[in-house]
Amino acid sequence: MTSLTPLDEPALARLLEAAVAGADPLEVMPPVDGPPGWPPARREAFLAFHRARSLDPATAVERTWVIDVDGAAVGAARLEPHGDAVEAGVWLSRDARGRGIGKQVAALLLAEARASGAARFVASTTAGNHGARALLAGLGAGLTTEGDEVTAELRLGSAGGSAAAGREW
Numbered sequence: 001m002t003s004l005t006p007l008d009e010p011a012l013a014r015l016l017e018a019a020v021a022g023a024d025p026l027e028v029m030p031p032v033d034g035p036p037g038w039p040p041a042r043r044e045a046f047l048a049f050h051r052a053r054s055l056d057p058a059t060a061v062e063r064t065w066v067i068d069v070d071g072a073a074v075g076a077a078r079l080e081p082h083g084d085a086v087e088a089g090v091w092l093s094r095d096a097r098g099r100g101i102g103k104q105v106a107a108l109l110l111a112e113a114r115a116s117g118a119a120r121f122v123a124s125t126t127a128g129n130h131g132a133r134a135l136l137a138g139l140g141a142g143l144t145t146e147g148d149e150v151t152a153e154l155r156l157g158s159a160g161g162s163a164a165a166g167r168e169w
């Protein structure tokens with residue numbers, strides 16, 4: 001079963017383990033100088049990144065969840081408010097990809113986005129990321145490509161809203 005666990009320190013420790021075991025650093029965090037892979041400094045940077053963005057109330061900009069499948073961490077999902085929109089992000093460890101987990105996570109994130117009252121659900125990826133593009137298109141999002149950047153947008157349904165300008169969720 002796929003579920004989202006709100007990030008806290010114990011969940012962050014499990015998330016780091018999942019990242020080290022099955023993801024490339026560039027898939028899951030901003031670039032940090034140093035040798036490739038997961039040397040200690042990059043692991044520390046991963047923890048600092050999530051503490052600053054989610055756990056420290058003074059600096060938090062997004063909500064992050066650990067993606068658990070049958071109780072084991074396999075990746076992370078996030079929602080970051082931007083005006084009337086929430087920007088979504090997901091990564092899964094290599095072994096967890098291509099098994100329908102991304103689709104389940106996207107549905108859970110959409111429910112969280114709706115519950116937050118956001119009017120739009122947005123995400124961005126790169127033209128070469130076929131998995132992410134297929135996932136976002138499958139949600140019914142409109143995809144716009146500019147150079148290498150692909151932006152996805154889905155309007156979230158609201159009571160009394162107009163259905164004139166695109167697909168409602």
Ligand SMILES: CC(C)(COP(=O)(O)OP(=O)(O)OC[C@H]1O[C@@H](n2cnc3c(N)ncnc32)[C@H](O)[C@@H]1OP(=O)(O)O)[C@@H](O)C(=O)NCCC(=O)NCCS
Nearest residue numbers: 090091092097098099100101102103125130131132134135
């Ligand atoms: C992108 C990602 C989240 C997708 O999750 P996933 O669990 O692998 O995707 P799913 O198995 O749920 O598949 C969802 C849809 O995408 C399609 N898909 C998945 N991987 C694909 C690939 N590599 N190429 C083409 N289509 C792919 C599936 O066939 C499915 O389509 P369907 O609904 O028509 O059956 C995951 O692969 C991932 O974490 N990749 C690395 C990190 C990353 O790129 N994150 C996104 C950055 S924006």
